Amino acid sequence: MKLKAAIIKEILILLRDRVGLAILFIMPMILIFVMTLIQDSAFKTLNEKGISIVFVNNDNDSLGIAIERGLRSSELCTVFDSVNGKPATAESAQQAVAEGQFLIGIVIPPGATAAVKNNVLQLVSQTLGQDSVNVTESSDSVEIKILIDPITKKSFIASVTSSLREYISGVKTRIMFESFSEEISSLIPDKEKKPSNAFQQTQIIKYTEVYASKSIGEVVPNAVQHNVPAWAIFAMFFIVMPLSGSIMKEKTEGSIFRLHTMPSSYLLLLNGKIIVYVLVCLLQLLLMLSVGKIFLPMLGLPVLYMGQSITGIIIISVATAFAATGYAVLVGTIASTEQQGSIMGALSILLLSALGGIWVPTYVMPQVMRNLSAFSPLNWSLEGFYELFLRGGDVYSVIGSAIKLMIFFVITLGISSWINKARRRI
Amino acid sequence: MLHLSDLKKMPENPIIETNHLVKSFKGSNEQVVKDISFSVYRNEIFGLLGPNGAGKTTTISILCGLFPPTSGSVIIDGMSLNGDLAGVKQIIGVVPQDIALYPTLTARENLNFYGKMYGVSGKELKDKIELWLGNFGLREAADRRVSTYSGGMKRRVNLIAAILHDPKILFLDEPTVGVDVQSRNVIIDHLKELNKKGTTIIYTSHHMEEAEHFCTNVAIIDNGKIIATGSPKELINSYPNCNNLESVFLHLTKRSLRD
Numbered sequence: 001m002k003l004k005a006a007i008i009k010e011i012l013i014l015l016r017d018r019v020g021l022a023i024l025f026i027m028p029m030i031l032i033f034v035m036t037l038i039q040d041s042a043f044k045t046l047n048e049k050g051i052s053i054v055f056v057n058n059d060n061d062s063l064g065i066a067i068e069r070g071l072r073s074s075e076l077c078t079v080f081d082s083v084n085g086k087p088a089t090a091e092s093a094q095q096a097v098a099e100g101q102f103l104i105g106i107v108i109p110p111g112a113t114a115a116v117k118n119n120v121l122q123l124v125s126q127t128l129g130q131d132s133v134n135v136t137e138s139s140d141s142v143e144i145k146i147l148i149d150p151i152t153k154k155s156f157i158a159s160v161t162s163s164l165r166e167y168i169s170g171v172k173t174r175i176m177f178e179s180f181s182e183e184i185s186s187l188i189p190d191k192e193k194k195p196s197n198a199f200q201q202t203q204i205i206k207y208t209e210v211y212a213s214k215s216i217g218e219v220v221p222n223a224v225q226h227n228v229p230a231w232a233i234f235a236m237f238f239i240v241m242p243l244s245g246s247i248m249k250e251k252t253e254g255s256i257f258r259l260h261t262m263p264s265s266y267l268l269l270l271n272g273k274i275i276v277y278v279l280v281c282l283l284q285l286l287l288m289l290s291v292g293k294i295f296l297p298m299l300g301l302p303v304l305y306m307g308q309s310i311t312g313i314i315i316i317s318v319a320t321a322f323a324a325t326g327y328a329v330l331v332g333t334i335a336s337t338e339q340q341g342s343i344m345g346a347l348s349i350l351l352l353s354a355l356g357g358i359w360v361p362t363y364v365m366p367q368v369m370r371n372l373s374a375f376s377p378l379n380w381s382l383e384g385f386y387e388l389f390l391r392g393g394d395v396y397s398v399i400g401s402a403i404k405l406m407i408f409f410v411i412t413l414g415i416s417s418w419i420n421k422a423r424r425r426i
Numbered sequence: 427m428l429h430l431s432d433l434k435k436m437p438e439n440p441i442i443e444t445n446h447l448v449k450s451f452k453g454s455n456e457q458v459v460k461d462i463s464f465s466v467y468r469n470e471i472f473g474l475l476g477p478n479g480a481g482k483t484t485t486i487s488i489l490c491g492l493f494p495p496t497s498g499s500v501i502i503d504g505m506s507l508n509g510d511l512a513g514v515k516q517i518i519g520v521v522p523q524d525i526a527l528y529p530t531l532t533a534r535e536n537l538n539f540y541g542k543m544y545g546v547s548g549k550e551l552k553d554k555i556e557l558w559l560g561n562f563g564l565r566e567a568a569d570r571r572v573s574t575y576s577g578g579m580k581r582r583v584n585l586i587a588a589i590l591h592d593p594k595i596l597f598l599d600e601p602t603v604g605v606d607v608q609s610r611n612v613i614i615d616h617l618k619e620l621n622k623k624g625t626t627i628i629y630t631s632h633h634m635e636e637a638e639h640f641c642t643n644v645a646i647i648d649n650g651k652i653i654a655t656g657s658p659k660e661l662i663n664s665y666p667n668c669n670n671l672e673s674v675f676l677h678l679t680k681r682s683l684r685d
Contacts, residue, residue: 001545001547002542002543002545005538005539005542006543008539009528009531009535009539012530012531012535013530013531016530016531016571017530253524253526253528253529254522254524254525254526255526255527257492257522257524257526258522258526258588259543260492261491261492261515261520262515262540262544263512263515263516263543263545264543424493
């Protein structure tokens with residue numbers, strides 16, 4: 001009966017705290033929307049056609065066509081052949097890149113294919129010991145110009161130049177192969193034995209990208225898969241603000257004085273708070289997941305994939321909710337004033353979230369920070385959600401994180417209880 | 427030091443008995459309460475009177491079990507405060523000096539919560555809430571948030587929250603501070619009613635006139651020591667130059683300012 005009364009009291013106080021409710025539910029939703037939309041472009045530059053390239057093909061022969069075709073079929077970039085509605089030229093492309101319209105520009109010079117062919121033919125002739133026309137380097141070397149916006153990441157530039165080399169190499173190999181075939185064919189009397197389409201048969205090595213997931217199906221890391229669980233965890237831990245505030249108010253408004261004179265333990269009162277705020281955390285998570293499932297796709301973002309283990313999600317969510325509540329109780333107990341509690345709570349959660357990989361995934365952090373992130377309970381929770389949402393893990397894969405979070409809850413509550421008792425032994 | 431009440435033969439054991447209470451807070455060598463001993467008998471209205479910083483609130487806090495004394499003992503209704511604190515908490519009600527209510531809850535919600543914390547529930551609790559809200563003229567405003575109440579209304583709810591479980595002993599730490607005459611009269615009248623029904627009242631106040639008419643016995647405390655005890659009438663009669671409790675109080679505690 002007393003616990004029920006404590007729960008009802010806490011719910012009523014919470015429902016009448018509009019600012020607290022906004023912090024609990026609206027702020028994290030806004031954070032998810034904003035951060036996902038911002039980071040979506042960053043993820044797209046890595047995953048999708050994110051790099052804009054202006055392509056000027058002055059060659060109009062097999063080399064230029066092969067490069068253009070290769071780039072257009074690549075997932076790395078989006079290729080444009082016009083600038084401001086007019087066919088791109090070397091000059092307009094350079095200006096457009098300088099103005100930031102495109103990250104990279106590629107200019108294939110006239111006669112590039114002819115130069116490559118000439119070069120290859122010379123090589124074939126030399127190899128087969130035949131006479132050949134002397135070809136000077138100056139006349140047949142090919143200079144493909146790559147225009148680069150200074151803000152472009154070096155990794156993007158490396159990716160594009162690497163792709164270009166691959167396409168050029170492919171064209172060179174094909175020309176070489178064809179030249180050799182023609183020369184060899186001319187030496188074979190029986191024309192019927194000449195291999196047809198032999199070049200295609202040489203493509204024996206293929207590359208397949210497979211994300212190392214624990215389950216069937218492929219989950220591509222994207223802004224939604226990271227941000228929805230990350231900000232949901234942040235929101236859950238941000239209950240430190242209203243919950244520590246509620247504890248502080250009871251101290252400053254004198255209710256705690258009266259409650260200590262009553263035949264009810266402080267732990268019972270605290271249990272009422274813990275139960276309510278654990279439920280609030282779970283409600284927050286439900287809301288955030290529904291944002292990822294329903295609302296973000298409405299903005300053209302990917303749908304949140306939640307893995308295959310509902311039980312796993314429940315276990316890690318409940319453990320996170322308890323850890324967040326325990327932390328809030330500790331802050332509310334340690335703080336001497338409401339302002340102190342607010343500052344301590346907000347700053348510590350910002351720090352722990354940054355450390356825990358909420359703002360920026362831990363895999364892009366330096367090793368030192370990655371080691372430190374192992375001390376953040378937000379990181380334990382995020383790792384649990386990654387296991388389920390990205391790596392396709394099951395219940396067993398989140399048990400470790402869940403146990404760490406529950407131990408954290410027990411420790412924070414134990415310290416709070418000890419502080420409370422010590423303070424009353426004045 | 428006068429011990430006029432010692433002269434009065436009491437027919438039964440005291441409901442509160444304090445023996446050589448001493449209290450000094452951690453980190454301080456100064457004793458806030460210095461070897462206090464007094465007894466309160468059933469159905470008494472016992473006033474603990476003294477200037478600011480005299481040790482009244484500390485003494486009441488020890489009696490309520492908020493913190494233990496540094497030394498000395500307290501027996502309440504036959505139970506030792508050290509040994510059976512839970513039992514003591516069942517039979518006492520405390521009206522703190524500050525308004526100990528949840529401002530965003532209504533008076534009814536506050537009383538529901540505190541009543542249940544005392545172990546009262548169901549129809550009994552509902553009836554008691556209605557009765558006391560009616561008695562204190564708060565029925566109309568019962569469903570308004572406490573934050574919208576006047577100081578006097580808050581004081582009245584603050585008092586009701588401590589009596590819903592019909593305590594044997596009621597501790598009141600300056601229950602009428604900062605309220606208008608009307609509210610004060612209502613509070614005092616109902617406290618007298620409670621006392622008539624058997625509740626022993628321990629009360630602190632700065633209002634000497636109020637204490638003179640309200641209390642059956644008083645102890646004047648200053649600098650952590652009891653300097654006089656007895657009924658207001660006995661104390662007034664003991665000092666020929668004093669014609670009321672306030673003049674006795676000023677005579678004993680002097681006129682210097684206190685913090």
